[in-house]
Amino acid sequence: MSINKPTESELEILQILWEHGPVPVRFVHEILVTKKAVGYTTTLKLMQIMAEKGLANRDTTNRTHIYIAAISEEQTQQQLLDRFVEGTFRGSAMKLVMQALGNNTASKEELDQIKALIQKIENEE
Amino acid sequence: MSINKPTESELEILQILWEHGPVPVRFVHEILVTKKAVGYTTTLKLMQIMAEKGLANRDTTNRTHIYIAAISEEQTQQQLLDRFVEGTFRGSAMKLVMQALGNNTASKEELDQIKALIQKIENEE
DNA sequence: TTATATCTACGAATGATTTCGTATACAAAT
DNA sequence: ATTTGTATACGAAATCATTCGTAGATATAA
Numbered sequence: 001m002s003i004n005k006p007t008e009s010e011l012e013i014l015q016i017l018w019e020h021g022p023v024p025v026r027f028v029h030e031i032l033v034t035k036k037a038v039g040y041t042t043t044l045k046l047m048q049i050m051a052e053k054g055l056a057n058r059d060t061t062n063r064t065h066i067y068i069a070a071i072s073e074e075q076t077q078q079q080l081l082d083r084f085v086e087g088t089f090r091g092s093a094m095k096l097v098m099q100a101l102g103n104n105t106a107s108k109e110e111l112d113q114i115k116a117l118i119q120k121i122e123n124e125e
Numbered sequence: 126m127s128i129n130k131p132t133e134s135e136l137e138i139l140q141i142l143w144e145h146g147p148v149p150v151r152f153v154h155e156i157l158v159t160k161k162a163v164g165y166t167t168t169l170k171l172m173q174i175m176a177e178k179g180l181a182n183r184d185t186t187n188r189t190h191i192y193i194a195a196i197s198e199e200q201t202q203q204q205l206l207d208r209f210v211e212g213t214f215r216g217s218a219m220k221l222v223m224q225a226l227g228n229n230t231a232s233k234e235e236l237d238q239i240k241a242l243i244q245k246i247e248n249e250e
Numbered sequence: 251t252t253a254t255a256t257c258t259a260c261g262a263a264t265g266a267t268t269t270c271g272t273a274t275a276c277a278a279a280t
Numbered sequence: 281a282t283t284t285g286t287a288t289a290c291g292a293a294a295t296c297a298t299t300c301g302t303a304g305a306t307a308t309a310a
């Protein structure tokens with residue numbers, strides 16, 4: 001299975017692919033340029049590499065190729081999360097949670113969601 | 126302000142510096158080699174670069190230089206967390222919290238801590 | 251004192267990622 | 281039909297991170 005760590009640039013593109021289903025390179029590029037200066041062929045190349053690596057699939061029947069993410073957002077996030085917790089919080093996921101909770105203005109709904117989740121976890125034992 | 130993103134290797138070293146106060150290169154290296162194969166001069170070079178970048182400070186009065194982290198663990202973690210949330214969870218810290226909570230076996234104590242924190246947040250409004 | 255060990259400094263090889271120029275093909279507009 | 285715009289492919293430059301060899305200085309042991 002995918003030992004494929006997406007690079008940072010690839011991740012940016014994955015996010016766009018996740019958010020807006022199957023899209024052409026041009027579409028991804030337009031969004032990208034609103035965030036940073038980058039040439040079209042750079043975006044293109046990256047997406048081609050992603051296709052090679054199996055991070056994205058593409059439909060090449062038409063001249064304008066259509067790309068779609070080949071790995072799921074959740075699975076990828078979990079992988080990256082694990083690595084991040086390990087690397088930055090020395091393995092303590094709870095420390096991370098505390099920090100994330102403490103620093104961000106969570107809405108009432110979100111806090112309720114979290115409480116509900118905790119309930120669920122507690123009941124499962 | 127530090128626009129200085131520590132690289133992965135630098136982060137590994139920072140963790141050691143955070144955990145064991147001011148230490149010589151050799152000390153950091155010893156710990157590093159238990160985790161991965163790496164030459165002494167590699168560690169040295171990295172730490173020298175970190176000193177240049179302002180990620181670490183060093184006392185060079187003696188032949189054996191003593192290094193200490195120049196940026197705080199909390200501040201760094203927060204920065205990295207922000208970037209990570211942005212990069213991987215499209216800015217939704219709550220989504221990250223849910224995922225971290227959902228997937229890791231949190232102890233009863235930890236869950237209690239989180240509940241307490243949520244209480245605190247709710248009362249603050 | 252001489253040899254051995256241990257340190258820093260430095261430069262450069264290696265490797266991975268990102269960037270973009272150029273060639274080429276096709277489509278659309280004039 | 282010719283020009284103009286927009287695609288892909290590809291190679292290679294530029295950048296960044298990591299790695300290590302070697303030189304030179306200083307301490308330690310024999």
